[in-house]
Amino acid sequence: MSINRLLTPALIGKGHMPTIFSSDNHQPTVEQPVATAPAVPVATPNPPVVIDPNPEKHAYISKASLKSPYFPTWCPGCGNFGVWTALKNALTELQLPEENLVIVYGVGCSGNMADFNRVYGFHALHGRAIANAVAMKAANHNLKIIVVAGDGDTYGEGLNHFISAMRGNHDITLLVHDNQVYGLTTGQTAPTTDKGTKTKSTPFGAPEVPINPIGLALTSDATFIARGFSGNIRHLTDLIKRAVQHPGFSLVDMFQPCFTFNKVNTYHYFKERVYYLEETEFQPNHKVVAWEKTFEHDKLPIGVFYEDSYSVPFHQTLTQLEAGPLARQSIAEVNMDAAISNYL
Numbered sequence: 271m272s273i274n275r276l277l278t279p280a281l282i283g284k285g286h287m288p289t290i291f292s293s294d295n296h297q298p299t300v301e302q303p304v305a306t307a308p309a310v311p312v313a314t315p316n317p318p319v320v321i322d323p324n325p326e327k328h329a330y331i332s333k334a335s336l337k338s339p340y341f342p343t344w345c346p347g348c349g350n351f352g353v354w355t356a357l358k359n360a361l362t363e364l365q366l367p368e369e370n371l372v373i374v375y376g377v378g379c380s381g382n383m384a385d386f387n388r389v390y391g392f393h394a395l396h397g398r399a400i401a402n403a404v405a406m407k408a409a410n411h412n413l414k415i416i417v418v419a420g421d422g423d424t425y426g427e428g429l430n431h432f433i434s435a436m437r438g439n440h441d442i443t444l445l446v447h448d449n450q451v452y453g454l455t456t457g458q459t460a461p462t463t464d465k466g467t468k469t470k471s472t473p474f475g476a477p478e479v480p481i482n483p484i485g486l487a488l489t490s491d492a493t494f495i496a497r498g499f500s501g502n503i504r505h506l507t508d509l510i511k512r513a514v515q516h517p518g519f520s521l522v523d524m525f526q527p528c529f530t531f532n533k534v535n536t537y538h539y540f541k542e543r544v545y546y547l548e549e550t551e552f553q554p555n556h557k558v559v560a561w562e563k564t565f566e567h568d569k570l571p572i573g574v575f576y577e578d579s580y581s582v583p584f585h586q587t588l589t590q591l592e593a594g595p596l597a598r599q600s601i602a603e604v605n606m607d608a609a610i611s612n613y614l
């Protein structure tokens with residue numbers, strides 16, 4: 271990420287530079303004698319540094335603005351390409367102002383997307399992407415925050431943060447690249463690996479039952495729960511758009527074939543099994559009915575499982591934030607000594 275991406279409009283004062291010289295207040299009052307010194311070489315001044323060419327205008331996310339100088343290092347055929355395209359489609363179609371979006375990435379092949387999107391972003395520690403996103407939203411609740419992370423990152427090392435974020439209905443969108451393996455570390459068992467699957471770390475078959483992400487989200491009171499497939503980019507784009515627009519916590523778990531290390535859950539496997547909830551009688555407003563859907567394995571439902579139309583996000587329940595985002599509130603009047611003395 272270039273330094274320009276780190277200079278937010280807030281940091282650079284919306285591009286206004288302080289006036290350090292004005293010809294108006296620098297008029298000579300006494301006529302000066304003309305200098306007759308010998309000619310010396312005159313240094314050419316540096317051209318002015320342009321920090322923000324359009325300080326007064328919002329820059330909206332577009333395909334061009336998203337373009338980073340780095341091309342993905344993912345294996346040819348990786349499902350991450352489909353997710354990446356769907357995310358870029360969604361961001362472009364939603365017309366978000368660039369300065370209002372932050373993407374927080376986990377560690378994994380999925381999180382490597384940090385280098386391939388030119389947006390404000392943060393590459394968190396493994397398992398800590400959600401915790402960082404929740405903190406960012408608390409500091410500035412005007413931001414749209416999206417988390418891009420793997421199944422290992424989210425349902426393994428970061429599982430506690432996943433559950434807490436849902437219980438609090440924190441207003442972030444979580445996109446989980448569910449390839450059912452640890453991809454970046456070359457194919458070990460992940461929390462969503464099916465029992466009995468042979469992987470590098472379980473050559474005799476995975477001994478544990480897999481996590482049921484949608485079921486877990488339902489029992490943790492998540493207010494928007496969906497599942498997509500990287501092999502259907504248009505459908506996934508629409509799911510991501512709905513998730514980002516949802517007020518409160520939104521999960522999109524995504525079937526994302528790992529071409530190199532998962533020889534079971536392939537494109538072919540999913541193409542034969544997925545069906546679309548919206549093409550059935552199913553309505554995403556009943557948790558018990560949605561719960562039953564999560565146990566279907568011969569055929570795999572994708573689409574929105576549950577949406578709470580009355581969702582109130584966490585930050586709207588805090589009176590402390592009524593005066594505006596914490597990042598914009600003054601701390602001049604805060605008496606930290608009094609607060610700290612309670613704990614001494």
Ligand SMILES: Cc1ncc(C[n+]2csc(CCOP(=O)(O)OP(=O)(O)O)c2C)c(N)n1
Nearest residue numbers: 377378379380396420421422423452453454
């Ligand atoms: C704290 C910590 N624990 C473990 C690792 C090692 N590690 C890096 S990526 C990874 C797993 C990635 O799997 P997943 O989150 O499913 O992402 P994928 O690569 O499949 O997209 C692990 C265990 C690490 N980098 N940091």
Ligand code: SF4
Nearest residue numbers: 345348379453528529
């Ligand atoms: S290892 Fe798997 S998840 Fe990682 S880039 Fe390759 S195909 Fe994709």
Ligand SMILES: [Mg+2]
Nearest residue numbers: 420421451453
């Ligand atoms: Mg994974």
